[in-house]
Amino acid sequence: MLRKELDALTPELYIELRRKVEFEDYSIEDVTQALEKTLFSVVIYDDDVPVGIGRIVGDDRIVFFIKDVVVDPSYQNKSIGTAIMKALMEYIEGKACNNAYVGLMSTPNKEGFYKKFGFIERPTEKYGHGMVKFVNRNIDNS
Structure with missing residues (x-):
């Protein structure tokens, strides 16, 4: 049975689920400090097993950035990502x-998922390219 817990994201859950989808790894100290600055988070559980997470950072009024929407690969395509996004958007x-x-920054080929929540791809005639810079990363940024 799936259940949703608000503001329940811990460093351990964050690291565990991000590793399952092969996202960048961070130290427990860095994750702990980052999560202290999170405005809002959601964790989806299957019984007592965490299967999805998402969080929001920003200034809580003008700017919000959706981060770390992660669903365990064995639970993908079961509307868990949708439940996470609905909780995040309700907060916002x-x-x-x-x-x-x-x-937000979509992972490759997931843009269509976010379009369902009203997000647009850039560039458009009105908005330029979204951009990103990684600090102290020794890999190709392409």
């Missing part, structure tokens, strides 16, 4: 001012 809609900015 309750806090955001008029014209607030909500950003």
Whole structure:
């Protein structure tokens, strides 16, 4: 049975689920400090097993950035990502001012998933390319 817990994300859960999808690894100290700055998080459980996470960072009014929407590969395509995004968007809609900015960086080939929540791909005629820079990374940024 699936259940949702709000603001229940721990460093251990964060590291465990990100490893399952082969996302970048961070030290427990770095994750602990980062999660202290999280505005809101959600964890989806199957009984007592964490199967999905998501969090929001930002200023809690004008800028929100959705981060770390992760679903255990064995639970993907079961609407868990949708449940995570609905919880995150509900939080944002309750806090955001008029014209607030909500950003995210999609993993490759997942853009269509986020479009269902009203996100647009950039560039458009009005908005330029989204950009990113990695600090102290010794790999090709392409």
